[in-house]
Amino acid sequence: MVGGLFKNIRSNLDFWRTNIHINDNVLHSAHEMGVEKVVSCLSTCIFPDKTTYPIDETMIHNGPPHSSNFGYSYAKRMIDIQNRGYSEQHGRRFTAVIPTNVFGPHDNFNIEDGHVLPGLIHKVHLAKQSGSALTVWGTGKPRRQFIYSLDLARLFLWVLREYDEVEPIILSVGEEDEVSIREAAEAVAEAMDFRGELLFDPSKADGQFKKTASNAKLRRYLPGFQFTPFRKAVKETCAWFDANYADARK
Numbered sequence: 001m002v003g004g005l006f007k008n009i010r011s012n013l014d015f016w017r018t019n020i021h022i023n024d025n026v027l028h029s030a031h032e033m034g035v036e037k038v039v040s041c042l043s044t045c046i047f048p049d050k051t052t053y054p055i056d057e058t059m060i061h062n063g064p065p066h067s068s069n070f071g072y073s074y075a076k077r078m079i080d081i082q083n084r085g086y087s088e089q090h091g092r093r094f095t096a097v098i099p100t101n102v103f104g105p106h107d108n109f110n111i112e113d114g115h116v117l118p119g120l121i122h123k124v125h126l127a128k129q130s131g132s133a134l135t136v137w138g139t140g141k142p143r144r145q146f147i148y149s150l151d152l153a154r155l156f157l158w159v160l161r162e163y164d165e166v167e168p169i170i171l172s173v174g175e176e177d178e179v180s181i182r183e184a185a186e187a188v189a190e191a192m193d194f195r196g197e198l199l200f201d202p203s204k205a206d207g208q209f210k211k212t213a214s215n216a217k218l219r220r221y222l223p224g225f226q227f228t229p230f231r232k233a234v235k236e237t238c239a240w241f242d243a244n245y246a247d248a249r250k
């Protein structure tokens with residue numbers, strides 16, 4: 001069960017309970033059925049809120065997560081604990097990846113519950129139709145690393161076939177590819193040829209200011225992996241949404 005900042009703020013208990021049940025049902029069923037390997041998803045938003053940067057895989061349990069998504073964060077951290085248990089007690093190779101903010105075609109474009117990029121893409125689509133301004137929530141100052149879903153899928157196949165640690169691995173673009181929410185909104189506006197005004201609504205929460213993650217461990221394994229350039233990935237996602245508006249999750 002995933003969602004954007006605002007859905008997390010509204011439903012921390014649901015995020016905790018639902019994900020804890022998913023964790024145990026999936027992992028224990030896999031164990032009982034003799035499944036060789038399971039790759040679960042954590043997220044770079046589950047790391048401690050008070051931390052040094054860049055964040056790396058060793059820091060997952062070093063302090064409380066940001067208050068906005070504590071339910072999701074603690075539930076996801078328990079996957080790492082459970083994977084360790086299956087490894088020590090049963091020799092299972094159950095592991096986890098830690099993607100940064102994912103976006104791409106087939107995303108959840110729901111404005112209230114979805115993540116920032118699909119939310120902005122949907123908002124620009126509507127603003128162009130109505131000739132209104134684009135309202136970006138918050139100050140636009142927070143910073144995020146975004147990974148294109150197609151790049152994440154390529155990395156997932158590599159993890160499934162080649163990565164043999166139980167310890168989690170961060171799957172993210174580099175620290176140098178981090179952008180502000182304002183820059184992300186400008187990239188969406190450019191990709192959709194939106195000429196209207198960008199307004200910022202600071203009455204809406206900013207959430208975590210930054211959660212800059214290091215992909216040094218990934219780079220040690222795959223030094224030559226090429227991420228899709230951010231603006232190219234945004235353009236492809238916007239084109240997908242415009243072409244599939246009727247059937248998109250929104």
Ligand code: GFB
Nearest residue numbers: 004005008043045069115116119136137138142205206207
């Ligand atoms: O993707 P997002 O909702 O979640 O991004 P997080 C929230 C940031 O984008 C905040 C700003 O700074 C918002 O103020 N923002 C601006 C918007 N306009 C919009 C908009 O139209 N929609 C949304 N959603 N945000 C989540 C975690 O944190 O990251 C989840 O809460 C999950 O658990 C996800 O792990 C990957 O990046 O802040």
